[in-house]
Amino acid sequence: MSETEYIALYKSNLLNDVIPFWANNSIDPENGGFFTCLTKEGQVYDTDKFIWLQCRQVWTFSMLYLQVEQNPSWLQIAEKGAAFLIKHGRDENKDWYFSLTKEGEPLIQAYNIFSDCFAAMAFAQLSKATANSSYAEIARETFDSILKRKNNPKGKYSKAYPGTRDLQGFSLPMILCNLVLEIEHLLDGNLVETVLKNGVDTVVNKFYKPEYGVILENIDTSNNFNDSFEGRLVNPGHGLESMWFVMDIAERSNDQELIRKCVDISLSTLEFGWDQENGGIFYFLDVNGNPPLQLEWDQKLWWVHVEAMITVLKGYLHTGDERCWNWFEKLHQYTWEHFVDEEFGEWYGYLNRQGEILLPLKGGKWKGCFHVPRGLYQLWKTMEKVQQKKKNESENLINS
Structure with a gap:
């Protein structure tokens, strides 16, 4: 598919399908x-x-x-x-x-x-x-x-006994990287920069472990690996989603080194998290290859795949790395074949390992009107930037 076709598809799916589904039913x-x-x-x-x-x-x-x-x-x-x-x-x-x-x-x-x-x-x-x-x-x-x-x-409300195995989780620092940009217009500029700096440092220097090539879900309070179920846990979707948050932050200051690092982490995470047998990204994995604690570890979830698509497309936009484009096309094909419901609208959320619909719901306790519409909007607008960048490069080549 061409950039124009992708743009039309994402825009149409968002405005003619997904948003009406929620506006009409929720x-x-x-x-x-x-x-x-x-x-x-x-x-x-x-x-x-x-x-x-x-x-x-x-x-x-x-x-x-x-x-x-x-x-x-x-x-x-x-x-x-x-x-x-x-x-x-x-x-x-x-x-x-x-x-x-x-x-x-x-x-x-x-x-x-x-x-x-x-x-x-x-x-x-x-x-x-x-x-x-x-x-x-x-x-x-x-x-x-x-x-x-x-x-x-x-x-x-914490169930953990204090002092025995104190861990810090990845979800909150990851969300803060995005949240502070959302609320930036209401905050003091120094606070914004401090939170962004701390958030990026926490994500790429603490939870990311280069020896494994992935971001861990939990580390100890000294920022070290903890050899336990929680400490070995990898959520590839979280790692991938966080990388487009950090790329958006890096774009503000044109930090190409940080963008490159995000791309490398993303590609490594996809290699680690991709189901070579059935396709799709695993929900949870153990970084050492042990059985994960989560029984739903091998499910394929909607948000993981749409966030991964955004990440590699932004990676391609910023670096031109063809591996990002190849992963984007691979992810798009899997996502469109398995999650998108052409008949009733919106996307299915939960597939089994083989890619079959596990729960025929469009929303529940964890799935609402967010990842799909945000993802489609991001894909639409990022693809427009990819198209414009290629056009500019082509014109510069002609004029040089």
């Missing part, structure tokens, strides 16, 4: 907020509302309104979602719950800092779309809380 007109547990046809099969997925959908429709088209229905969806979150989403300490009933009654305590991360993202994006200072204040307040909690994100 809105709760009675209570506000969104239903995310949707069957393959878009019917609601469970009414619990998960805060981080509510926030992700607010972010998605705000982003589309800002970046694609000032469609009033998109902004209305985002603002109604935000109103539900403002009314029901936080406890007395202003920490964000994990889940609510459809009416907004708390179900699961505010144990998970990722609810806060995506709340900050959602309200920061919505503040951009509306210039509403109250949204900006919620975003700032939540971000401040994240920074205060980041060294002990689970607090009293």
Whole structure:
């Protein structure tokens, strides 16, 4: 396929398929907020509302309104979602719950800092779309809380016994690399640069272990490898997603050395994580080749593949490394053949190792209106940049 064909495909899938699926099926007109547990046809099969997925959908429709088209229905969806979150989403300490009933009654305590991360993202994006200072204040307040909690994100809800095997997880520093760019317009410039610098250093110098060629999910508090189930754990999707976050940061200062390092890590991660027998990227692996603790280790997940596509396409854009393009085409083919539902819309989320549909859902507790639309938007816009870069290079060659 040509760049033009890829651009048309991603744009069409986003605007004519994925976004209508959520706009038509997920809105709760009675209570506000969104239903995310949707069957393959878009019917609601469970009414619990998960805060981080509510926030992700607010972010998605705000982003589309800002970046694609000032469609009033998109902004209305985002603002109604935000109103539900403002009314029901936080406890007395202003920490964000994990889940609510459809009416907004708390179900699961505010144990998970990722609810806060995506709340900050959602309200920061919505503040951009509306210039509403109250949204900006919620975003700032939540971000401040994240920074205060980041060294002990689970607090009293942590199950770990202190002092025996103290580990630090990769998810939060990875998300912070992206979150700080989302909320940059609301923060002091020095704080932004400090958080970015620390985030990049943590990702590429601490969790990335060159002796293995991959990013680990957990390291000890001295930033060293820990020989345990948790310490040996690799989530290839997390590693790959983080690399496009870091490339976006590196692009700000034209740090070509950091971009090259991200590309090398990405290629190494794909080689490690790719299922040579069946195709697709494994969900979890043990860095030493032992059986992973997670029984779902060999599943193929939607978000892993769309994030990997973004990463190698950005890698190709910045470096022209043909290996990135070859991986992009390989990933696109697998993803389009296995995840995309041409009949009912949106994408399936969970495949077995052989690439067969494992769960015929389009949304649930973990899958909502986020990775697919964000991924399609990123692929569409990155491919446009690839096309423009090739055009510029061609013109320069003619003129030289």
